[in-house]
Amino acid sequence: MTKKHSRPVRAIAANVVLDVSAKGQSLSRALANAQQQLSRPAESALLQEMCYGTLRWFYQLDAVVASLLNKPLKERDQDIFCLLLVGLYQLQYMNVPSHAVIKETVNAVLALKKSWAKGLVNAMLRQYQRNGTDIRDSWGDDPEAEYAHPQWMIETLKQDWPNDFLQILQANNERPPMVLRVNRQQMTTGAYLQKLNEAGIKAASQAFNPNAVELEQACSVFDLPGFKQGHVSVQDAAAQLAAPLLDVKAGMRVLDACAAPGGKTSHILELTYDIEKVVALDIDEQRLVQVRENLDRIGLKADLLTGDAAEPDKWWDGKLFDRILLDVPCSGTGVIRRHPDIKLLRTPDDIDSLVKRQADILDAIWLLLAPGGMLVYSTCSIFKQENEQQILAFLQRHADASEVSIEADWGKAGLAGRQILPGKQGMDGFFFARLKK
Ligand SMILES: C[S@@+](CC[C@H](N)C(=O)[O-])C[C@H]1O[C@@H](n2cnc3c(N)ncnc32)[C@H](O)[C@@H]1O
Structure with missing residues (x-):
């Protein structure tokens, strides 16, 4: 040593x-x-x-x-x-x-x-x-100092969210809550709250998110009752909204096309029994190891594949999917409170190349969706270019795609999709859109 x-x-x-x-x-x-x-x-x-x-x-x-x-x-x-x-x-x-x-x-x-x-x-x-x-x-009047964000980000947020940008900047500088997702295959949210209470960990459930539990104070996962046995996973309440939006039914074939570290893959599997197949794809082999570890901990099974979602010819077996989750790589501007380094590491050029990459993935993956099937596009970004504008441009390019609007008591509807701004209802910033073929 x-x-x-x-x-x-x-x-x-x-x-x-x-x-x-x-x-x-x-x-x-x-x-x-x-x-x-x-x-x-x-x-x-x-x-x-x-x-x-x-x-x-x-x-x-x-x-x-x-x-x-x-x-x-x-x-x-x-x-x-x-x-x-x-x-x-x-x-x-x-x-x-x-x-x-x-x-x-x-x-x-x-x-x-x-x-x-x-x-x-x-x-x-x-x-x-x-x-x-x-x-x-x-x-x-130095806004970088006042709001503790780079100038270009402040301007983009001001342009995209003229009525909300000050609140967004403030929320980005706050400490995020630790939120758990109770595995409903193993226990109810109420029963888990009881276990937390017995362990002396203060927590509360959320009205609009049945399996989410917010801790009053963050703690090590190893102090959480039943963590090793897969009773709970750590996942922000906004991220917990993705899997239910897919509306997966027994017997369906599901693709999670940007899956690592597997937070949403495992949620999909927790929500529905007897799914015919869940394929978890990621371009990064190392990150797929985390998907395997997460699934093993919870006792769930999926087919793990390493591959580029923009190049399905290299990994797809030709069988269509009924549901596809596309949780694309994005700027992460909705999760700055969890990853403050995003403020220093991202540049405006990154946003342009991310938007192009997201569009390439969307176009390629759309071909894998069965007629009548549904794709959920999600990002943890709050930039309209990556979200609403990305989906509007996609709908222009694909006559066989239509949007299924999301009616919900969280977030706000845009010209396309639904956006949660950081800190609203305690959640991370996230965007979701549902597309039907
Ligand atoms: C936002 S993260 C996904 C988070 C994951 N869905 C979850 O809930 O745990 C985006 C993932 O996309 C992967 N990725 C980036 N480009 C990709 C591509 N072209 N094809 C497949 N995966 C890609 C990254 O490696 C990263 O793991």
């Missing part, structure tokens, strides 16, 4: 922020690597909180650093810049005594091997501790 160096948790957090903001790594990957470096596992939650929080407020904290520094730090000192962000995040948003924040953050400078920066970090954090309110007031 390799001996762990005892690097201070704040230095590790600064490196995670650097990996995401300067090297374009995803937060989940950077954090998973960083957790390995912790000498004290008890600091895992603290590390996670600092990394998520700093990235959530990145654009705001960046503006604070800019106003405190006489000139920007050099390229090679971006780790110190990130450490400053981590320090400021704790002072502003965490319940840690200021003197401890300053002392520990200054100490982390040594682990980054930049002892010259001790004075700088100390002075800047102290200045913020004294004058934080004035500094924040000095932003004036």
Whole structure:
């Protein structure tokens, strides 16, 4: 076993922020690597909180650093810049005594091997501790700092949702709830709530979503009663709306065309007995392993296939499907509260290429749907280009497609499909459209 160096948790957090903001790594990957470096596992939650929080407020904290520094730090000192962000995040948003924040953050400078920066970090954090309110007031009309989002995203949201964009920006900066889906093949929602209660875990059900249970406080899945036995899965309430929309009946053939990690595949199987076949396809072989693990945990079976949904010739056996779920790759702008790194990693160019990829997948997969069959298109995006406009363009291209409107007590109907905005009814931002052949 390799001996762990005892690097201070704040230095590790600064490196995670650097990996995401300067090297374009995803937060989940950077954090998973960083957790390995912790000498004290008890600091895992603290590390996670600092990394998520700093990235959530990145654009705001960046503006604070800019106003405190006489000139920007050099390229090679971006780790110190990130450490400053981590320090400021704790002072502003965490319940840690200021003197401890300053002392520990200054100490982390040594682990980054930049002892010259001790004075700088100390002075800047102290200045913020004294004058934080004035500094924040000095932003004036800088929307990136005020809303903690990149300018292009603020503008797209303003254009798409002129009446809602302020609420969206605010909801994106909130901490998401932990929501479970009760496996109704194994127990009722009421019975599971009872089990949670007995385990001392406070939770409530949702009126419009019969199997969803929201926890008052997030916890490890291993503390959840019956998790290993498949009684519950972790899935936001919005994502739990996809499988019921498919309206699968016994004897049907179902394709889940972008399946990994399998949250919706397993929900489809939980909802209906005697489905003839469920094919779970994904382009990413590694991610399909997660589908297998999820299905095994719950005790469900599907045919797993690695392949490109836009190129069915390479994997399809020629038999049509009665139902298809197309949970396409998207910008993820509906789940920013769960993945704050999206604000830093996405670019406007990504959106254009995603929209093209989604259209290619839609066109190719449509050929696999049986006449009379139904396809549910879903994204965790809130950009109209990927949602309503994507579906309107699809309907223009395909005379054999018609929309089946979704009447529901959640979300709002658009020119096509139904959109949930982030935070509404406690849910993630999601879009759904139903298409019939
Ligand atoms: C939004 S995620 C799906 C989430 C999944 N439906 C669930 O509920 O757990 C999108 C998935 O699409 C996969 N993907 C991306 N491009 C694809 C393609 N061309 N063909 C098939 N899968 C693709 C990604 O690997 C990713 O796992």
